[in-house]
Amino acid sequence: MAVGCISLLEKTVLASAALTQFRGATLAGAAVSAAGNGYIAAVGAVSGARTTVTVLGTCIAEAGAAVSANALLEFDSSGRVVTRSSGAIVGRAITAGSAAGAQIEMLVIPN
Numbered sequence: 001m002a003v004g005c006i007s008l009l010e011k012t013v014l015a016s017a018a019l020t021q022f023r024g025a026t027l028a029g030a031a032v033s034a035a036g037n038g039y040i041a042a043v044g045a046v047s048g049a050r051t052t053v054t055v056l057g058t059c060i061a062e063a064g065a066a067v068s069a070n071a072l073l074e075f076d077s078s079g080r081v082v083t084r085s086s087g088a089i090v091g092r093a094i095t096a097g098s099a100a101g102a103q104i105e106m107l108v109i110p111n
Contacts, residue, residue, distance in 0.1 A: 003095055003105040007042070008057035015045040022062040022103060023079035024090070025053045034077040035087025037111045054108055061106045063097035070094075073106060081106060 013029040021044035024032030029051075032038035040059045045051035064080030067073070074087035080100070081091060091106040 003060050003103050004058070005042075005054070005060055005105070006058045007054045009055050010042060010052040011039075011055050012050055012052050015047050015049050015051055017047050019045045019051060020062075020079065022060050024075040024081075025051075025079070027053065027055075032075045032079050035074050035085075037088045038075060038079075038090060039108060040091075040106070056108055056110055058094060058105055058107050060103050061091070063100060063102045063104050065100050067093050067097040067102070067104055069096040 016029040019025045019041045024038040025041040026038045039053040039055045042052045061081045064076035064082040071093045072084040072089050073081040073091040074084040076082045094105040097104040
């Protein structure tokens with residue numbers, strides 16, 4: 001299954017740190033912390049630049065490890081999504097990813 005994006009709501013943020021496309025970002029423009037709350041940067045940005053984060057809908061996200069379809073997701077220390085163990089639930093995998101670095105489609109769960 002191909003990955004895609006149906007963004008229902010995006011928020012423009014001013015990056016307070018370098019943000020990587022398809023990885024976690026906060027509405028304050030910072031990179032997310034491991035197991036923390038956040039959303040997905042639709043476009044990467046350098047500190048001080050404006051970018052958008054997907055806060056509702058589906059989006060492409062970078063996996064930090066193998067992820068099964070339908071798994072609940074949280075962020076790892078690099079802002080990639082991984083299967084939830086105890087952190088904040090930030091999404092649900094729509095497609096599976098076979099290894100770290102895979103691009104998956106996820107349903108964003110606002111938090």
